[in-house]
Amino acid sequence: MIDNNLQNQVVILTGAAGGIGSAIARKLHRSGARVVLADFNVESASKLASSLDPQGDTVLAIGYEASSSSDADAVVSACISRFGHIDHVIPAAAIYEDQPLATMTDEQWRRTMAINLDGVFFICRQSIPHIRSGGSIVTIASSAAHEGSSSGHVHYGTSKGGILGFTKSLARELAPNIRVNAVSPGTIDTPMVQELLRQEGDKWLSGTPLGRFGSGEEVANVVAFLCSDASSYITGSALHVNGGLYMGG
Ligand SMILES: NC(=O)c1ccc[n+]([C@@H]2O[C@H](COP(=O)([O-])OP(=O)(O)OC[C@H]3O[C@@H](n4cnc5c(N)ncnc54)[C@H](O)[C@@H]3O)[C@@H](O)[C@H]2O)c1
Incomplete structure (x- = not known):
């Protein structure tokens, strides 16, 4: 039996209002964690916070633009003022925009x-000095980091490949006190991929041995495992949650 007990541990989660982020928030909060919910969509993050803890003692929702270094500072400062330290950082905010490379603008x-x-980089850099020994960072890569992205998403695939290099390099730098791992989801049924599923859903389904798309909860279970002591000898790894879509290393 895996012990995912995160009682009183403090988590910074970005992209918290998303399909996967909200499932991670619910799972970690159920496991006893106090969670900072950072998202561009502060209205949804606040609704999620109220649904988790109407009194607001164990959750904090905060508006945040991932590309802003000063917003990362503000999230970390708010977390420290409210909860005093950090145990885990899960940077899940990301975008997945359609644009073939040949016509992609610099912007x-x-x-x-x-x-x-x-x-x-911003949220991890700001958090690291406050992460307690025994804590962890869990990044969200993608099967696109291992086998390339779907067509029209070279920038996304490149960014997720970068996340893998970041994760493994930082795992060495922060050992032995802080573990750093990635989760690489396959096709997970969330708002991010609705257009892809509408256009190419049958193709992706036929390539998935388990015969269905994944859920945010199935990703959240693995994130919780990587935060917990049950994964105490795992660092620098990428765990695949993809229904067998990709079986490489
Ligand atoms: N859904 C999939 O199939 C899939 C597959 C592989 C990896 N992932 C990864 O999982 C993570 C979560 O994705 P999801 O499927 O839940 O997507 P989602 O679109 O449902 O959620 C993304 C969240 O990030 C937030 N966000 C977007 N841009 C932001 C910004 N500039 N600043 C702050 N917040 C911002 C959005 O408001 C949203 O709440 C992402 O890192 C994504 O790349 C998803």
């Missing part, structure tokens, strides 16, 4: 890199 390329990659 489109930079926007994906700024949110998906710079944003992870």
